[in-house]
Amino acid sequence: MTVKTPALDAPQKPNAKSMSVILAIAGIIGTFAMIGNTHEAGTPYGWYSLLPTLFVLAVALLTHRTVEALFSGAIVGLIMIDPQQIVGNVVDMSMTVMMDETIAWLILVCGLMGGLITMLEKGGSILSFSEALVTKVKSKRQSMVLTFVLGILVFIDDYLNAIAISSSMKRITDSYKISREKLAYLVDSTAAPVCILLPISTWAIFFSSLLEDNDIAEAGKGIGAYIEAIPYMAYGWVTLLVVFLVATGKIPDLGAMKAAEKRAQNGQVQPDGGVDIAMGEDVKAHSNSTVGVLNFALPMIVLVAASWYFDIDLLAGVFVAMIFTMFLYGVQRLMPVNTMFEAVYDGIKIMMLPLATVIAGFMLKNVNDQLGLTTYVIETVSPYLSAQMFPAIIFLVMAALVFATASSWGLFAVAMPIVFPLGAHLGVPVSITIGALLSASAAGSHSCFFSDSTVLSAQGSGCTAMQHALTQIPYALIGIVATAVFFLVIA
Numbered sequence: 001m002t003v004k005t006p007a008l009d010a011p012q013k014p015n016a017k018s019m020s021v022i023l024a025i026a027g028i029i030g031t032f033a034m035i036g037n038t039h040e041a042g043t044p045y046g047w048y049s050l051l052p053t054l055f056v057l058a059v060a061l062l063t064h065r066t067v068e069a070l071f072s073g074a075i076v077g078l079i080m081i082d083p084q085q086i087v088g089n090v091v092d093m094s095m096t097v098m099m100d101e102t103i104a105w106l107i108l109v110c111g112l113m114g115g116l117i118t119m120l121e122k123g124g125s126i127l128s129f130s131e132a133l134v135t136k137v138k139s140k141r142q143s144m145v146l147t148f149v150l151g152i153l154v155f156i157d158d159y160l161n162a163i164a165i166s167s168s169m170k171r172i173t174d175s176y177k178i179s180r181e182k183l184a185y186l187v188d189s190t191a192a193p194v195c196i197l198l199p200i201s202t203w204a205i206f207f208s209s210l211l212e213d214n215d216i217a218e219a220g221k222g223i224g225a226y227i228e229a230i231p232y233m234a235y236g237w238v239t240l241l242v243v244f245l246v247a248t249g250k251i252p253d254l255g256a257m258k259a260a261e262k263r264a265q266n267g268q269v270q271p272d273g274g275v276d277i278a279m280g281e282d283v284k285a286h287s288n289s290t291v292g293v294l295n296f297a298l299p300m301i302v303l304v305a306a307s308w309y310f311d312i313d314l315l316a317g318v319f320v321a322m323i324f325t326m327f328l329y330g331v332q333r334l335m336p337v338n339t340m341f342e343a344v345y346d347g348i349k350i351m352m353l354p355l356a357t358v359i360a361g362f363m364l365k366n367v368n369d370q371l372g373l374t375t376y377v378i379e380t381v382s383p384y385l386s387a388q389m390f391p392a393i394i395f396l397v398m399a400a401l402v403f404a405t406a407s408s409w410g411l412f413a414v415a416m417p418i419v420f421p422l423g424a425h426l427g428v429p430v431s432i433t434i435g436a437l438l439s440a441s442a443a444g445s446h447s448c449f450f451s452d453s454t455v456l457s458a459q460g461s462g463c464t465a466m467q468h469a470l471t472q473i474p475y476a477l478i479g480i481v482a483t484a485v486f487f488l489v490i491a
Contacts, residue, residue: 032121040293042146045080048394049371052077053404056364066450066465067353070360071173077367083266097362105315105428106314106452109159110355111348112318116303117167117460118347120326121298123334128292130171140176144247151190157202157303157314158445158453164300166460180274180463182257188457188472190241192442193236193479201229205312207412207438214416216430225434232435234486235395235443239479242377244340246475254474260467268368274463295334354455357465361406366403376412387426388487391487394419395436395443399480402444406451412437432490439483447476 006217056073060066097103122124137143148168156159166187174184197202199208208222217225245251253261259273302324307317322344329335335343368374370430398415402408415437423433445451447467458468 113352114347115344125296129296162456179260184461229434235439398440408445452467
């Protein structure tokens with residue numbers, strides 16, 4: 001197995017322009033240090049709390065280096081907080097993030113999911129599944145619609161959707177010269193946007209528990225409150241419509257996606273710098289096509305069923321699915337046990353870059369929490385809120401915060417105690433407030449270039465996170481604008 005080195009992540013050769021940028025950034029960091037010295041511990045930083053995130057966005061767009069941009073933004077924030085203790089604070093923050101239960105869960109889930117998919121790939125199961133689908137798919141449009149449908153069917157978790165669908169559909173979309181960026185868009189758009197609309201997903205379980213923890217719903221009735229708000233989760237509904245129209249050709253290629261599709265039609269479906277897994281010439285489809293398809297479908301069914309059985313826990317599901325797959329392959333003697341474990345190890349290695357991106361994003365979130373970013377933004381806009389404007393403004397503000405921090409879950413633990421009392425004071429129905437918040441969560445996660453679903457969709461499809469995000473953003477903006485209009489109309 002070989003992995004291409006991402007060209008966009010390679011060090012850039014310094015020139016006069018880049019040196020000027022570096023000097024300017026150094027000056028900004030020096031300014032941040034002085035700002036940090038003017039604040040006593042525990043006091044708000046005001047609009048200065050926006051600066052680390054703005055710094056990240058600027059560096060990422062200039063360099064196309066996601067992990068480095070996130071980490072440097074976190075460093076800038078720590079300099080603002082206490083420039084004299086920067087080294088100790090970096091160490092403490094790193095330890096805090098790595099010991100976070102969510103990060104531990106994410107590392108295990110993504111690593112094991114990468115291992116499971118690699119094992120299915122090395123065993124020829126994904127190839128068998130793809131070849132079986134090729135006989136059913138007769139056009140480029142059908143291949144995109146099939147990707148859309150599979151994305152909806154795999155609704156239990158956005159991680160599962162992002163990795164499994166992209167890995168299984170690559171060969172089919174490649175055969176019709178569909179760019180990997182468009183595949184990533186189709187997959188990502190049926191991940192978080194679908195998960196919020198179904199009350200039997202990891203998103204629903206998490207947010208319904210938050211509703212109970214914040215006394216918005218009575219104990220045991222959080223999922224009921226969640227279900228009542230599903231009609232108001234407009235971003236999910238709008239995004240499903242948009243991605244369907246894109247898949248059927250009703251909405252044309254826009255912006256960077258147009259260039260990506262033109263390149264694919266010229267024969268290069270994978271962009272320069274995109275990471276892909278080369279299975280090698282020894283990987284072959286099963287001699288019996290039905291058995292080959294079952295060798296892919298059964299582990300996926302077990303994965304979903306086990307996750308459901310263990311209270312929508314994808315970690316438990318992927319562990320059970322791996323054991324089942326090893327037993328299934330062992331009985332058929334498809335792969336030696338040692339080869340199966342080597343495939344798992346290779347899959348874990350492949351997931352290191354997306355994991356590093358998400359971990360760096362959590363570091364930035366940790367710093368933003370210390371700077372009081374979320375509280376500052378909400379308190380700044382609250383004087384301008386009215387019952388008519390509340391849902392739309394809360395949606396836009398929270399979506400921007402999720403985009404800036406990639407914290408589609410953790411951010412709302414901070415925001416809920418502020419947002420819901422504001423909504424109640426203005427007389428906004430609880431269901432509409434929940435719908436606005438969940439729409440914001442999905443919109444921010446969908447459009448953010450370093451969110452977990454974006455990174456995993458890009459990794460599974462074979463392009464970089466920045467390539468995926470830049471080609472996806474026009475469609476995400478359509479969904480965001482339409483959702484804001486929806487909340488203005490119903491208020």
